[in-house]
Amino acid sequence: MILVRKNSSLLLGFLAGTSKISILLPPSNPLTPLRLFTSKADDPSPKTPFIVKYLIDSLGLSSPEADKCSKSLAHIKSPSNPDSVLEFFRKNGFTDADIKRILHSNSRVLCAKVDSTLKPKFEVMRDLGFSDTQITKLITANPFALNYLSYCNVRPRIEFFNTFLDSKDDIVIAISKDICLLASSLEKTIKPNIAFLRECQFSNERIGSLLINERRVIGRTLDSLKSIVKRVHELGMQRGSGMFYHAFCCFCKISANTVDAKIKLLSSLGFSKSELFSAILKQPLLLGLSAKNLCETVDFLVKEVGCELSYVSRHPSIIGLSLTKRLIPRHYVMQLILEKGLLKKKINIHQFASISERKFLEKFIFSFQQRMPELPDVYLSASAGKFLY
Structure with missing residues (x-):
C-alpha cells in the first residue's frame, strides 16, 4: 500500500512538474515529454513524388526502379504526356516489359x-521498309536509337549498310548492338573506316560480319583502326587471310598492353619465339583468353596429358x-578406354578434343558401350567433375 502511494505521488509530481524528473525537461514546453517518447516510425513519411508514384502505378515498377527512372x-507533374507516350508504345506493339526496358535506359x-x-x-x-516487329525489336534492344531516327540521319545510313548486310533483320541486329552506327558521322567516320577496311582486303561479307558481331568497331577513329591493323601486321599476318580478320577482331577487343602481356606470359610458359608466333598466327584468339585460363590449360596439356609445347603450338586451338x-573429361575417358584395352593405340588429344560432342x-562412347556399359555414365560424371574410377 505504501509502495502504491509512493508511485502515485511520483506520477502526480511528474505531471505537476515537481518531480526530480522535471529538471530534465524544459518547463516552457509541456509537449517535450511527449516528443521524447515518440518513435521515428510514427513520424509521417515524406510525400512520394508524383512521377515515382506514376511509374509504380502505371507500369508496375518497384520503388527503387521508379526512383531511379x-x-x-522530376519536372513532370501531370499524367497527360506520359499517358500519351505509353498509349503510343502499346498501340505500336510494345509490351509493358518492353517499355520498362526502354525506360531503364532512356x-x-x-x-x-x-x-x-x-x-x-x-x-x-516504316518508309524504309522496316516492319513494326523490327522497329519494336530495335528500340527495345537499344532505346537510344530513338534519339537518332530522323529522316535525314537514317535513310542514307540504311542505304549504305544495305551494301554489306543482307536483310533488314541484320541491320536491326547491327544497330541494336552498336549505337555508333547511328550516332557517328556517316561521311566523316563510318564511310572512311569502311574504305580503309576494304584497303585491308576485307570483303563485303567480312565487313557485314563486323557490323553484326563486333561492337564499337566501325564507329572508332580511323587512327585507332590503323593502329590495330599495324599490330596485326607485326604478327606476320597477311591482309586478305582469314587469320588476319580474326586477329583484327581480337585486337579490337583488347589493348596493345594486354597483347604484350599475353605474349610475355606465353613466353614464360616455355614457348620459344617461333612456337609462340606459330600458335598466334594459327589461333590469334589465344590473346583474348584470360591469363588464368592460359596457364591452367597449358599446365594440364603438358603435365597431365604429356604434350610437348611444340605439339601445342602446332595445334593451338586446343588451348x-x-x-x-x-579437355579433362574427354582425356579421362580416353585414358580409361585405353587402359581397358578398347583402343589399340593412344590417340592424340587434338584428334578427340577438337571434334564436336x-x-x-x-566414336568413343557409344561405339564401346557394349563392351563397357558404364562408359556413358562415366563420361557424364566426368563432365560434371566427378570421376568414378
Whole structure:
C-alpha cells in the first residue's frame, strides 16, 4: 500500500512538474515529454513524388526502379504526356516489359511529344521498309536509337549498310548492338573506316560480319583502326587471310598492353619465339583468353596429358577449349578406354578434343558401350567433375 502511494505521488509530481524528473525537461514546453517518447516510425513519411508514384502505378515498377527512372523526370507533374507516350508504345506493339526496358535506359522518352517526335521516327523506319516487329525489336534492344531516327540521319545510313548486310533483320541486329552506327558521322567516320577496311582486303561479307558481331568497331577513329591493323601486321599476318580478320577482331577487343602481356606470359610458359608466333598466327584468339585460363590449360596439356609445347603450338586451338567441360573429361575417358584395352593405340588429344560432342559420343562412347556399359555414365560424371574410377 505504501509502495502504491509512493508511485502515485511520483506520477502526480511528474505531471505537476515537481518531480526530480522535471529538471530534465524544459518547463516552457509541456509537449517535450511527449516528443521524447515518440518513435521515428510514427513520424509521417515524406510525400512520394508524383512521377515515382506514376511509374509504380502505371507500369508496375518497384520503388527503387521508379526512383531511379524518375531522376530526369522530376519536372513532370501531370499524367497527360506520359499517358500519351505509353498509349503510343502499346498501340505500336510494345509490351509493358518492353517499355520498362526502354525506360531503364532512356527514361526521358516520357517527355517526348507523340505527334511531333515519336510518330515521325516510326514513320521514317516504316518508309524504309522496316516492319513494326523490327522497329519494336530495335528500340527495345537499344532505346537510344530513338534519339537518332530522323529522316535525314537514317535513310542514307540504311542505304549504305544495305551494301554489306543482307536483310533488314541484320541491320536491326547491327544497330541494336552498336549505337555508333547511328550516332557517328556517316561521311566523316563510318564511310572512311569502311574504305580503309576494304584497303585491308576485307570483303563485303567480312565487313557485314563486323557490323553484326563486333561492337564499337566501325564507329572508332580511323587512327585507332590503323593502329590495330599495324599490330596485326607485326604478327606476320597477311591482309586478305582469314587469320588476319580474326586477329583484327581480337585486337579490337583488347589493348596493345594486354597483347604484350599475353605474349610475355606465353613466353614464360616455355614457348620459344617461333612456337609462340606459330600458335598466334594459327589461333590469334589465344590473346583474348584470360591469363588464368592460359596457364591452367597449358599446365594440364603438358603435365597431365604429356604434350610437348611444340605439339601445342602446332595445334593451338586446343588451348581455347574448355578445360573442365571438354579437355579433362574427354582425356579421362580416353585414358580409361585405353587402359581397358578398347583402343589399340593412344590417340592424340587434338584428334578427340577438337571434334564436336556428337561425333565424340558416337566414336568413343557409344561405339564401346557394349563392351563397357558404364562408359556413358562415366563420361557424364566426368563432365560434371566427378570421376568414378
